[in-house]
Amino acid sequence: MTSVATPAVTPAMEPAPASAAPASEPTITLADIARAHGIRFLLATFVDMTGKPCAKLVPVEAADELEAGAMGFAGYAAGLIGQKPQDGDLIAVPDLASFTPVPFIKEGLAIIHCDPHVDGKPWPYAPRVILKNALARLADQGMQAKVGAEVEYFLVNRSDDGTLSTADTRDDSPRPCYDARGVTRMYEHLTSISDAMNSLGWGNYANDHEDAAGQFEQNFTYADALTTADRVISLRYILNILAGQRGMTATFMPKPFTDRTGTGLHFHLSLWSGADALFPGEDGNTDDGGRGLGLSGLAYSFIAGILDHAPALQAFLAPTVNSYKRTGATTSSSGATWSPRKASYGGNDRTHMIRVPDNARLELRSGDGSANPYLAVATVIAAGLDGVEKALDPGTPSGPGESKADAHLLPATLLHAVEALRRDPVILASLSGDPEIGTYYANAKEEEFLSWHNQVSDWEIRTYLTSI
Structure with missing residues (x-):
């Protein structure tokens, strides 16, 4: 977070006379x-x-x-x-x-x-504790994780009957991405968030209109994994409060509008050993078995682990019923969903679950705005480490817009993701090393799905009321 200044010296903190024994800080x-x-x-x-x-x-x-x-x-x-x-x-x-x-x-x-904490010990079900445990396991192998996050969100208004509308009523284009006019109309909001991030030392470097009407993204520089997860939580809070002060609602709901692109939470990950980046090929060597991405063997194995465990990971990366309205979408008003449906990887291509924009990092694109950043990063690290420990090979990268026939399909619903989690002992045990915690989470998410499933929807009334 922000750097902490040393408080002013008080009389009680004044240094001892030179003749006295050195005092501890x-x-x-x-x-x-x-x-x-x-x-x-x-x-x-x-x-x-x-x-x-x-x-x-x-x-x-x-x-x-x-x-x-x-x-x-x-x-x-x-x-x-x-x-x-x-x-x-x-x-x-x-x-x-x-x-x-x-x-x-x-x-x-x-x-x-x-x-x-409970009884003087870190509580293993607490998400921040879970991430710290995952990072400790990584540290045991001499590695640290650095993470960047792309926080997307919608600015909406909600009427008395619950209907959502875009907060900026003139933001109604089917393809508004990067629209300079839309950014300018939201200038006060966007700049207030940018100023807030920069005052905290986060390094805001871009603020843009995203793919859907009413959707925005504001970026900050990457940091160690725990700091970035803390910042995602803080930024969501800041966005909610400052948007509310302007009479708007900032929502991270994955798919608030049926016909528009959903909201992602993309993570950029890299592994380090001290000051040494571990993802680039040795000495900048790009001869990586014909794959052409310039990554190290460790990086490819890390990718392979994520792909191998992708269905179970979606229970954390896309953890709500609504999440699967985003990943299951086949189109949107802009013509693209920007949401992967298979566990594939490739180069600088945003159609894949894992995009490799350069040889220093990977971008994980299957997470959405409802993801808990602590749990998402912790489980992805566990999956990647499993790939490293088993020296898994992801094969050759998929071409633009392509995926291999044997690539895992991502779950169709939250219930499918829960079932995949229960079948995956590595990810089930990735929460503080205890499969009972994974089972507790899976049970809660199954209950969430069934609670939604048991509600009669308008779609059912329209489709079935007079169908027979």
């Missing part, structure tokens, strides 16, 4: 950091497995209590996070490195991301 507390930034309240935040942000508003006067582990949450009430009503509190333990002042939302407010 004073410990910088959360309260010190908050006061140095003029913060009055801390939004102590974590997410449940669905990605819902949960928080308590903590006055800076109680920051020491928060840091000491005195802030408890009723886990079952918080959401899908592996607890029952009779279970003990989740204790929010703040990660000081994630401290994020957000004065553009409220003067004196900051977000601090927390790791839920």
Whole structure:
């Protein structure tokens, strides 16, 4: 997150006289950091497995209590996070490195991301804990992951009868992507988000109109995997609040409009060992068995692992009923869905599940706006590592707009994705190394599907009411 300034020296922190024994550096507390930034309240935040942000508003006067582990949450009430009503509190333990002042939302407010603990130990069902466990496994093999994320969203209004409409009523073209006029009409919103990201040191480098009417994307530079996941959660919160202040709703729903392109959450991933990038071929060698993408053997095996586990991964990359209205679409008003239907990989070609724009990274394109970034990245790392450990080979890349006959079809519905997850022991055990957590998640997602399936829809009334 944003860099943290060292607070001003107080009398109690003044250095000892030269004749005295050297004193140890004073410990910088959360309260010190908050006061140095003029913060009055801390939004102590974590997410449940669905990605819902949960928080308590903590006055800076109680920051020491928060840091000491005195802030408890009723886990079952918080959401899908592996607890029952009779279970003990989740204790929010703040990660000081994630401290994020957000004065553009409220003067004196900051977000601090927390790791839920139970009985003094990190809670293994908590998404941020799950990602940290996945990164620890990666570190055991001498590697780190760097991740970039493309956050897409719609700006909409909702009428009293629930009907959605584009917030900008003049944004009605069937092909509005990159339209300079649409960006200009949303100038105040887009620039406020850009200014917010840059004030935090995220490096916003582009803000554009996406493929569908009312759809936008705002990009920031990549970072280590945990930082990027935190930033996705923070950005969703910032977008929601600032859009709401202008009377709009920012939605990350994968497919809010039947006839328009859906909303993706694309991840750019690379592996590193210290300062050394591990995806490029050795010494820039592009002779990679005729594949022509200039990647290392490790990178190809990592890709192969993702492709091998792709159906199960979709339970995390596309985790809602609505997700499959996006991946199942065959066309849109713009003429393209930009959503893969098979587990294929190729070069600089956006029709594949995995796009390789250069030899330093891969872009995973099957995730959507409802994905929990902690769970998505954690499970993708587990899949890629399985490919590396087994030295899997993805074969030759598919050509433009093509996929191999034996490529996995991506699941048609959330229920299909749940079934694929249950059949995949590697991904089922990728959540903190415990298949019971994967089973808990799969059961919850099956219940979500059946809850939707049991609702009688307008389509059914129109199709069946007088069909016989």
